[in-house]
Amino acid sequence: MQLNSFQQKAFDEQRSHIEKFGRRSWAWTIFFLLWIIVGGYALYLQIADGHIVTGMRDNVVWGLYIANFIFFIGISYAGAVISGILHILKVEWRKPIIRIAEMITVIATMIGPIFILLCVGRLDRLHHLILYPRLQSPITWDVFAITTYFTGSVIFLYLALIKDFAIYRDAKLKVPKWRQKLYKVLAIGYRGTPSQNKHIAISTNLMAIIIVPLAIIVHSVLSWIFGMTLRPGWHSTIFGPYFVLAAIYSGTGVLIMVMWVYRKMYKLYDYILDKHFIYLGYIMLVLGAAYGYFTFSEYLTDWFGSEKWNSEVIHKLFSFSEYGWWFLFANVAGILFPMFIVAFPKTRKPGWIAIASFFMVIALWVKRYLIIVPTLESPLLPMQDTRLEYVKYSPTWVEWALTFAGIATFFLGFILLSKFVTIVPISEFETKEKVEEKTIVPGTEIAQA
Amino acid sequence: MAQTDSSAKEEVKETTTYAPIIAFISVQKSDNSVDLKTTVQAKIRGTLTKLTGLKIEFTVGTDSTVKKLGEVITDSRGVAILNCKPGQLTTDKEGKLNFKASFAGKDSIESAEELVSVKRARLEITPVKEDSLLTVKVKLIDLSTGTGTAVPETDLGVFVKRMFSALKLGEGKTDEAGEASIEIPNKLPGDAQGNITLLAKIDENEVYGNLEAAVTQPWGTPVSDELKALPRALWGTLPPLWMPITFLILMTAVWGHYIVIIFELFRLRKEEPKTAP
Numbered sequence: 001m002q003l004n005s006f007q008q009k010a011f012d013e014q015r016s017h018i019e020k021f022g023r024r025s026w027a028w029t030i031f032f033l034l035w036i037i038v039g040g041y042a043l044y045l046q047i048a049d050g051h052i053v054t055g056m057r058d059n060v061v062w063g064l065y066i067a068n069f070i071f072f073i074g075i076s077y078a079g080a081v082i083s084g085i086l087h088i089l090k091v092e093w094r095k096p097i098i099r100i101a102e103m104i105t106v107i108a109t110m111i112g113p114i115f116i117l118l119c120v121g122r123l124d125r126l127h128h129l130i131l132y133p134r135l136q137s138p139i140t141w142d143v144f145a146i147t148t149y150f151t152g153s154v155i156f157l158y159l160a161l162i163k164d165f166a167i168y169r170d171a172k173l174k175v176p177k178w179r180q181k182l183y184k185v186l187a188i189g190y191r192g193t194p195s196q197n198k199h200i201a202i203s204t205n206l207m208a209i210i211i212v213p214l215a216i217i218v219h220s221v222l223s224w225i226f227g228m229t230l231r232p233g234w235h236s237t238i239f240g241p242y243f244v245l246a247a248i249y250s251g252t253g254v255l256i257m258v259m260w261v262y263r264k265m266y267k268l269y270d271y272i273l274d275k276h277f278i279y280l281g282y283i284m285l286v287l288g289a290a291y292g293y294f295t296f297s298e299y300l301t302d303w304f305g306s307e308k309w310n311s312e313v314i315h316k317l318f319s320f321s322e323y324g325w326w327f328l329f330a331n332v333a334g335i336l337f338p339m340f341i342v343a344f345p346k347t348r349k350p351g352w353i354a355i356a357s358f359f360m361v362i363a364l365w366v367k368r369y370l371i372i373v374p375t376l377e378s379p380l381l382p383m384q385d386t387r388l389e390y391v392k393y394s395p396t397w398v399e400w401a402l403t404f405a406g407i408a409t410f411f412l413g414f415i416l417l418s419k420f421v422t423i424v425p426i427s428e429f430e431t432k433e434k435v436e437e438k439t440i441v442p443g444t445e446i447a448q449a
Numbered sequence: 450m451a452q453t454d455s456s457a458k459e460e461v462k463e464t465t466t467y468a469p470i471i472a473f474i475s476v477q478k479s480d481n482s483v484d485l486k487t488t489v490q491a492k493i494r495g496t497l498t499k500l501t502g503l504k505i506e507f508t509v510g511t512d513s514t515v516k517k518l519g520e521v522i523t524d525s526r527g528v529a530i531l532n533c534k535p536g537q538l539t540t541d542k543e544g545k546l547n548f549k550a551s552f553a554g555k556d557s558i559e560s561a562e563e564l565v566s567v568k569r570a571r572l573e574i575t576p577v578k579e580d581s582l583l584t585v586k587v588k589l590i591d592l593s594t595g596t597g598t599a600v601p602e603t604d605l606g607v608f609v610k611r612m613f614s615a616l617k618l619g620e621g622k623t624d625e626a627g628e629a630s631i632e633i634p635n636k637l638p639g640d641a642q643g644n645i646t647l648l649a650k651i652d653e654n655e656v657y658g659n660l661e662a663a664v665t666q667p668w669g670t671p672v673s674d675e676l677k678a679l680p681r682a683l684w685g686t687l688p689p690l691w692m693p694i695t696f697l698i699l700m701t702a703v704w705g706h707y708i709v710i711i712f713e714l715f716r717l718r719k720e721e722p723k724t725a726p
Binding site: 190 | 683684688692693696699700702703704706707709710711713714716717718719720721722
């Protein structure tokens with residue numbers, strides 16, 4: 001594969017990242033593997049002793065695992081929606097960051113459903129979901145939707161990688177033979193001929209068009225598991241768009257965070273520019289405002305209606321002796337803080353935006369927890385002769401260990417993928433004669449290496 | 450190591466034994482037969498547990514006139530029922546039936562027995578239909594003296610047999626003639642032909658014990674026993690038609706795209722130039 005000068009520059013600057021597995025990468029890998037091992041032990045206990053080792057009981061039947069599931073599926077929308085929409089709109093500045101977005105999608109969609117498996121009591125009956133599906137159930141819709149979505153996101157990522165695999169194949173990288181062979185296989189004979197380019201263009205366009213509505217449907221289906229259940233705090237008509245919005249919002253936050261980490265780790269300042277953070281920051285601002293509006297509308301409606309059971313949940317969320325502090329954090333850190341950071345030119349900088357994203361992502365995880373647990377603690381029928389520890393949910397160390405194991409797997413996935421493919425796509429520069437210039441957006445500074 | 454004493458006594462093994470509790474009743478039927486029913490339980494580790502697989506022997510009579518009626522093994526609910534034909538039953542001088550249910554003991558369960566003594570009697574139920582008014586006339590007859598004597602001032606109830614138990618329709622007290630009349634509601638759901646089984650019962654009478662009489666009449670409304678398939682519904686076995694149609698359209702549309710893309714990739718691979726380096 002012949003590279004132009006800018007493709008060559010981009011490749012030369014990144015080839016060492018995929019050729020070497022440095023000490024820092026080893027250190028992080030071991031760190032995350034240790035977390036996974038602890039999670040593995042927690043999983044063993046859960047399988048051996050049953051779900052009694054978790055905090056889930058008769059009333060609060062869903063807890064951390066489901067919150068994690070929704071969170072990970074939510075952040076997967078970064079790739080699907082952002083890269084899909086930006087591709088359709090032919091936005092040029094997307095090119096250095098779409099690979100990161102697509103990686104988030106694939107890795108997050110792999111990890112999210114694992115938390116469902118952790119929550120399921122009878123894993124030996126899992127195949128019943130496929131053999132005896134109940135089409136009337138939102139859970140059945142979710143099984144098919146997430147499977148379809150994961151397949152689509154893998155295809156989408158792969159399509160964007162074909163040209164780069166061809167570059168790696170021809171570059172005689174200093175990598176083991178099995179990897180050289182793998183690049184060759186994955187390149188599927190791409191040589192850059194016009195007809196081959198046409199096939200890739202058709203496929204990528206098709207995929208970009210389908211992935212956006214698919215992502216919206218998938219997260220709407222996920223929201224309907226709650227929205228269609230007659231429980232206070234869940235049974236809401238706006239849950240579909242609310243969840244989709246929250247998903248894209250949190251996905252944007254994770255994308256910003258990962259961009260910041262990769263830019264710092266791999267010194268990609270010439271490619272992941274300040275303007276990427278600022279443009280994504282603007283997207284985050286708009287999404288944050290919309291998410292804030294939906295949140296306000298949701299709780300105002302419940303509060304104003306004064307229905308007995310809805311009022312109980314509202315009281316739990318606003319009472320500082322219950323979930324009030326968490327609710328405050330979820331809204332301040334999740335909505336107001338990112339909006340203020342991006343709104344003011346002084347703080348509209350990569351570092352600040354990354355910090356705002358970090359807090360926003362955590363706040364949205366807390367929000368998912370607050371959607372699930374307070375509602376389950378407010379049953380529609382009075383609970384009699386029930387122990388207090390069965391009424392209030394308190395996650396155990398097993399659940400926390402598996403949560404952190406999932407997060408560690410998420411980060412480990414990025415480390416391993418970044419050692420297999422370059423973070424900034426090389427082939428994306430083929431249609432332009434030069435890389436994007438380092439533009440200075442008024443009121444910001446260029447990040448220093 | 451401690452030296453064992455040659456004159457050491459054998460260890461006495463203490464085994465726990467349980468004393469069974471036998472609940473024993475007799476039910477005199479209108480055909481002059483008697484159902485003998487026992488329920489056997491024991492308190493094991495603080496919980497009342499039904500005992501299964503125990504052989505219960507039923508006898509009638511006292512002392513020299515004891516006659517064995519039969520043996521029944523308790524079922525999974527700890528229940529043993531024996532139906533005794535009129536010819537098997539012998540009364541004493543007072544016209545009483547003296548039944549005994551006994552368990553001989555087995556393993557860790559001690560032996561036990563229970564006695565029931567009732568006067569011979571019969572309950573008769575006669576359906577009466579006058580225009581649209583449905584009633585049953587129930588008569589209690591004392592048979593202990595040999596000649597049937599009406600028994601007044603006795604409480605009884607009338608029930609209709611349902612799928613799992615009997616539904617009480619009314620109660621009454623026998624008059625001077627030993628009769629009670631109880632009204633039966635119209636339009637009770639019956640079987641496919643509209644038949645209902647009416648039961649007259651006297652429970653736990655001090656003198657006569659339990660008595661039952663039954664009659665079947667076509668006084669109910671026919672209820673078809675045909676299993677109707679549930680319509681397609683959100684709550685039914687099969688979903689509304691629009692659901693699988695929508696599902697198939699969506700899945701076909703999306704996976705169809707994937708198939709087209711895979712096809713494009715195969716074509717791309719096929720078009721690899723032969724002279725590639």
